[in-house]
Amino acid sequence: MQEDLLVEYGARRVIITLTAILCALLEIVDSTIVNVALNDMKGNLGATLSEVGWVITAYAIGNVIIVPMTSWLSQQFGRRNYFAASIVIFTIFSFLCGNASSIWELVFFRLMQGIGGGALLVTSQTIITESYPLAKRSMAQAIYGLGVIIGPTLGPPLGGYIVDNFSWPYIFYINIPIGIAATLLTLQFIRSPKFSEKRKAKDVDWLGIGLLAAFVGSLQYILEKGHEDDWFDSKVIIVLTVVAVIGFILFLWRELTFRYPIVELRVLKNGNLRIGTVMSFILGFGLYGSTFIVPLYTQSIMGWTALESGALMIPAALTTAVMMPIIGRLLTRGVKQQILVSLGLLLFFVYSFWGYNIITPDTGKSDFFWMLIVRGAGLGLLFIPITSLALSTLKGQEIGQGASFTGMMRQLGGSFGIAAITTFISNQTSIHKAALSSHLDANSLDVQQRIAGLKAMFQAKGFTPDVALQSAYKILDLSVLKQATVLSYMDVFLYLGILFLICIPFVLFVKERKGKANIDLGDMH
Known part of the structure; x- marks a missing residue:
């Protein structure tokens, strides 16, 4: 063979x-x-x-x-x-x-x-x-x-x-x-x-290559730049969305009808690969989304350096490294993949809910430690079972084709995750800021004392009274913005956690159904 x-x-x-x-x-x-x-x-x-x-x-x-x-x-x-x-x-x-x-x-x-x-x-x-x-x-x-x-x-x-x-x-x-x-x-x-034999130049799926580049390139641009360009307020984003949708439809048609397709979509008939591909997308969303959000929070809200926030993630990565061979051994001994994936999703929920509970503008390094260790363990439980499930019943050339699908979906999941998180944070910050500002009553004694204190501080530094008052209002506005941003990060953690929790019954249910096919195919090897 x-x-x-x-x-x-x-x-x-x-x-x-x-x-x-x-x-x-x-x-x-x-x-x-x-x-x-x-x-x-x-x-x-x-x-x-x-x-x-x-x-x-x-x-x-x-x-x-x-x-x-x-x-x-x-x-x-x-x-x-x-x-x-x-x-x-x-x-x-x-x-x-x-x-x-x-x-x-x-x-x-x-x-x-x-x-x-x-x-x-x-x-x-x-x-x-x-x-x-x-x-x-x-x-x-x-x-x-x-x-x-x-x-x-x-x-x-x-x-x-x-x-x-x-x-x-x-x-x-x-x-x-x-x-x-x-x-x-x-x-x-x-x-x-x-x-099998190489393709001659005339058999190469040039149109498929062009459509794939147009569809995936446009989609990736929309995800990376959409937030900066205000999504559909931008003509470029609208044009590229049309290109991505039409490119995707034509690409599917081409690959399913051309004799020598550039991407072998028929390999997705394999039930395990289909589930693995969807789960890879969710894994990418969680992996890149959470790798993105913690350093972003520690640098933008807490003022850490890149080196400090990067170092914060190292113990979690080491946890994953320790988990990997253990999980590999469990799978080799016949522990069901769907059990491990569900456990991984549950740990991701715990990590997200933990994050939701502990983040404040003053959260210390030690507060993040165990939360990130849980994330590291969750990633270990997700990655190998998903990948080995996806490729478990493929043979020969199909392994490469299956690996391509799961790889691309993990990458796109990450891009979707980061795009969704940045847009969500931006929108939620505006909502929270408006809500917080509505509670700031100019007639409130607390607010007046705070403004007076800040004004006196700026005057002591040599500012004129009117500039000192403006600066005091600016500081108050910034502290409201900071609070609003912290609240929107809390929302991200909460909703990410709920997303992972919702996936658990789906994983258990769908994969059980595929279980028999999995065993039969396993016996055929």
């Missing part, structure tokens, strides 16, 4: 596994490492805040466009060659990103880096899955999951350290030696499966 030929043993398997994880880590760390360097880039390249935001958006768009094509590209060029070429593209454009002299140059190089990087994530998952015998697949997913979950957490503290001690181009240069080592190891050790 095809997949049995790719199973590796001993030192060779260890080297292949390390190479694949290194590449997955490279890709994921790079998606978050830039966040803390945006300020320095802005000053250095003379860019505005919205222009510098494109450094993140371009990378995400490159990623999401290439991920669904990776299975097909592996077939076309041979997996080893395609994987090595992706690492080379990623490494070369990392060097060029560090050398960029203008903001748009940097954005273009980041797009290309994202196209090289997207392949690393999915292909490394397929390589690890196929290098292990069927009985050890769950353990293989646990090893791969380490990279995927620790990556986003490592990015900000590593970026913060590099920016504080060196300069921003070094966050890109750090990829170069790792990329060279990974390329050499790939060429030496990784093997390509024997695929």
Whole structure:
């Protein structure tokens, strides 16, 4: 059987596994490492805040466009060659990103880096899955999951350290030696499966590629930039929404009718993969949403540095790392995936509800510690069971196609999560601010005393009485805004928790129904 030929043993398997994880880590760390360097880039390249935001958006768009094509590209060029070429593209454009002299140059190089990087994530998952015998697949997913979950957490503290001690181009240069080592190891050790014949140029689904790029690229732009541009008040967002919807419909039609589709949608007939794909979306929403919200809160409300807020996430990532092999072993021993996923969702609910209860403008580092440990444990319980469920009954080429779907949905879930959270916070802050302001009665003795005290403080600093009064009102307004923002973060935690809680019965119910098919398919191997 095809997949049995790719199973590796001993030192060779260890080297292949390390190479694949290194590449997955490279890709994921790079998606978050830039966040803390945006300020320095802005000053250095003379860019505005919205222009510098494109450094993140371009990378995400490159990623999401290439991920669904990776299975097909592996077939076309041979997996080893395609994987090595992706690492080379990623490494070369990392060097060029560090050398960029203008903001748009940097954005273009980041797009290309994202196209090289997207392949690393999915292909490394397929390589690890196929290098292990069927009985050890769950353990293989646990090893791969380490990279995927620790990556986003490592990015900000590593970026913060590099920016504080060196300069921003070094966050890109750090990829170069790792990329060279990974390329050499790939060429030496990784093997390509024997695929069916390559497609001739006329058989290539060029229209499918174009429609996919239009649909996914537009969707990613809408999610990344919608909040800044006020959603449908922006002509660009309206046009891109139309492009995304029409592109999606035409893409589905093309892929289901073309003889050699670029994305094999028929693999979604597999019930386990369908559920795994939906759950991957929810996982992305939770993983990237919660990785995004805690550093954002600690930096914007509590005034922490990037390094401090990044370091806060490390114990949680280590918890996940400890959980991974344990969960891999539980799955290998036959514990049901849906039980573990439900437990993971329950822990995510506990984490969110905890966050809802403890955040104030003065929450200390120690208050976050156990809450984030619970999040780390929840992620461990979600990641491997979802991935191993999705890929559990796939064979040969289907594994790569399945990994592409789950990878893309996790990425899109993250983008949806971040877009939804930023919009929600902005809207809720306005609502809370209006509600809080309505309680500030100008005739109230407390309010008058507060204003008088602030005015006296500013006068003592040499301000004229009228400027001191204006400044006092400004301070009061800012403290109301801060309170409103804290309340909207509390709402985010609460609603995220409820979302995860609602998913639990759905997971238990749907997967039970698939249970019989799962056993039958398992017996067929």
